[in-house]
Each structure stands twice: as C-alpha cells, then as structure tokens.
Amino acid sequence: MRRRLTGAFVALAVVVAPVGVAKAASFNVKDYGAKGDGKAIDSVAIDKAITAASAAGNGTVEIPPGTYLSRSIHLKSNVTINIQQGARIVASGSGIDAPEPNPTYGKYQDFGHSHFRNALLWGENVENIHFTGKGVIDGANKLETGENIPAGKGDKMLSLKFCKNVNITDVTFREAGHFAIITNGCNGMKLDRITVDTPDDRDGINFINSSNVELSNSTVISSDDAVAFKSDYATGKTFLSENNVVRDSTIQSTENNAIQFGSETCGSFKNIQFRNLKVTGASKAGLGMVSMDGAVIEDVLYDNIQLTRTASPIYLHVGKRGRCPNSPPTGKIRNITYRNITGTNLTAPRDIPGDPEYASTVSGRSDSKITGLTFDNVKLTVPGNHKESDASKSPPEVSGEYPPRIFGVRPAFGFWIRNATDVKFLNSTVEFEKNDGRPAITTDSVQNISLNGVKVERSTGANDLQWRKSSGTSVTDSTSTSGQALRAKNS
DSSP: OOOOOEEEETTTEEEEEEEEOOOOOEEEEGGGGGOOOOEEOHHOOOOOOHHHHHHHHHHHEEOEEEEEEEOEEEEOSEEEEEETTEEEEEEOOOOOOOOOOOOOTTTGGGGHHOOOOSEEEEEEOEEEEEEEEEOOEEEEEOOOOOOOOTOOOOOOOEEEEEEEEEESSSOOSSSOOTTTEEHHHHHHHHSSSOEETTSSSSSSEEEESSSSEEEEEEEEESSSSSEEEEEEEEOOOOEEEEEEEEEEEEEEESSSEEEEEEEEESOOOOEEEEEEEEEEEEEEEEEEEESSSSSSSEEEEEEOOOOOOOEEEEEEEOOOOOOOOOOOOEEEEEEEEEEEEEEEEEESSSSSSSSSOEEEEEEEEEOOOOEEEEEEEEEEEEOOOOOGGGGOOOOOOOOOOOOOOGOOOSSOEEEEEEEEEEEEEEEEEEOOOOOOOOOOOEEEEEEEEESOEEEEOOOOOSSEEEEOEEEEEEEOOOOOEEBBBBBBBOO
C-alpha cells in the first residue's frame, strides 16, 4: 500500500505530516437488502454491493455470518469479497445464468469447458479481484455435473475468463458441480489456504490457458481431476501457460487424476513446478501428463511429493487426438524431472473401470518421443503379484485416448517406458508388496537410458531389467534390494 505525504509551509520551514492510508470503503450486503436467512434470494443484493465496491475502487464487500441463497453472482474489477467465518453462499436450485452461446468454438471441448456464465459466481475481463474470509461457497448439491444442463441450472462454482490479479484466501468450496474453480486466459493468480471439498462431484480446479498461478497451503479433494492444467479452444485462441506453481498442499481425486496436464492440450506449457505435496488418492494417475492435441509440455519439476492410494503413480502419454483447429501436429513432452518422490499403498481408492493398479508409464510415439526424463530419489512400493508371463505383454498403441487403463497390464512392475530418449534413474528404489514375475523396468524403443545408484526388488521371474528394441543402456552402481547383480535381458 502507498503512503501519501502532505506538507505545509510554516515560518519558512517545511513541516511534513504523515497521513495514514485511508481504509478501503466497506459495503455490507445486508445494507443492500440481503437477508442471509437461507430462504430469500440474496444474489441481487450481493451484486449491488459488488457494483458499489467496484465503483468506489478497491472496495470491500462484507458478507457477514448467515446463509445467502444465490443465483449467479456477477464479479467486477477492483473488489474484495470478504466471506466472513460463519457465512455461506449457497447455490439456488434455479435461476442460474444461461450458458452463453459458443457455436464456433464449442465443438473443440466438452460443454462444461465451452461456457463460463452458467456459474454461481462468474467474471469476464475482470482484474484485481480478491476473495478473503473463512466462509463457505456451497453448491448444496444444486450444481450439475453432466453435459445436458437444464435451463436455470449451473455446472460450475467460480468461473473466471480473461482475468488478471486474482487472490483467493481461506475460502472453502463445497459440492461444486463440474468445476469448483475454472479459469481460462487468466494471468496472475494466488490461491492460498483454500479448501475444495467436492469428492462426489467432478473437477476441483482447472487452470486453463493460464499463467503466473500459485496454489499453496491448500486441500483439494474431488472426484474427477483435482488440480489440472489444460489448454482448450473455448475462447477461440490458446495461450502459452507458464510460470505456475502448486506447493505445500494435499490433493486427492477419488476417481480420476490428482495432478494432471490435459487432456485438453491445444496450447503449450512451460516452467511448471509441483513442490511439497501429499497426493492421498487417485484412481487413475497420481502425477499425470498427457499431450493429446499438439501441446508442447516442457520444463516441469515434481519435487518432494508423497503418493498414496494412487492407481498409476507416474503417467506420461503423447497421443494424437488433435481436438483443436488447423490439424495440429503431434505434441511433445520434454525435460521433466521427478525428484524426491515416494509412493506407498499404490492402488485406486475407488472401483472404476480397469484394474486397481498400473505400473508407472512413459508412453511416447514413434514420431514424438518423450525426451529428457530424470527420476531422482524416486522410491515406490508397488502392489506386485503379477505372473512372469505378463513380462511378455506388448501394450497397444493408442492415439485418441488417454486414461492409464488403455494399455492394460504393463510388462514391468515398476516402470514401463516406450518411445523415449535420454532417461535417467538416479538413487531410486522400486519394491513390491507381493512377489512379482515381471522385470522392475521394461523399455520398448528407448534410446539412452541410464541407471545409477538404483535398487529394485528382485523379480521372481528371469529378469530384473528388460530392454526391448532399445539402445544406449547403462547400469552402474545398481543392484537388487538385497545386493544382487541385476539380471538384464536385451531383445
């Protein structure tokens, strides 16, 4: 905040007297007619307070304790919305704004991504928006999760399109429909100490085409993708998503991916970091990354992450769905680092289609190999309990789909890697809970893979490492967990 100095001339001397910064104007929603009784529709009053706070410039909308039944609330620039502890904004079962038309670009992604105004709170081309307080925004099971949304119903909680400088602190989002928070084309966001509690709805937070984002000290629990970075074509253009950080948080997806890139991947991603995280569930990928629509995903760091109850701990896949205009080329994944990653109890938290567990997977394409992977101090304890004959599995090539189940049983219990170059394993360990007849690592069409300081539990089958149509393999200072030399097969 700026401090303004004023002065007066007295007897030819200058006396400088500091003047304190004026407190931001406050606008209590009850002064605009809000009841907060859970019966009256209070969104009109909240809108009026927002309009007044915006006109005043950086005004604060105060929402005191109470239950505020609301239809769509319309955000404006230069406003702080303070949802006080004990206050709940609750979605009405009807009267939510209709989705705006999107006939030109809606075909490139599903309904929920293609529209922004059918939300409990939404803003377009807004900036300097701040949410504070320890209150709750509650969908109350009134927000939809499907594709065919009835008139007057919404499918998202907080929707932000082309926004700048947004801060959200301490707020809880509950029963959020298709999305608790969805952004598209935003630049400059800080989400700190928030809670997303929507385990039986769909996505937690989708950062789409957005840069300079930080999510910290938060808990995100969803059914579908919990924290996802995507790039779709809903606005008729794409952006480079860069300089984003997710740190010091707990993340869980009960039925899908906990931390995910894609599947919508029209625009590219660069310089993204995930640090100091606990992933407590993912029925698909714990740390997922797919490029399906032409995106380049590069310079990504995962550091100090604990994985539990994840079906597929680490999952990378380059597909060729091309669900963007102008026939995009095959995407690329390169320069990805996994450091200080631990994984235990690696099975899905819920019963979903496919198997409850899959080995970590790197699946590039012959025309787009995944390049520059480093696994440093990665320690995984996998379920195991597969027979030796599974080592001969040759998973299918799949271009248009992306869930981990598309490849079926992997021919390795630790890592299966196909169509990749320059892969390093450093000081890492892979063990199993029950004996497994597959190798710890199997490669298909991989060039330049090195293991240094690696320990793997000895397979009950014939091999600990299996190199298929691969070259440039190097194994140094690496043994079984009981100190035996590793048995490698080249074919």
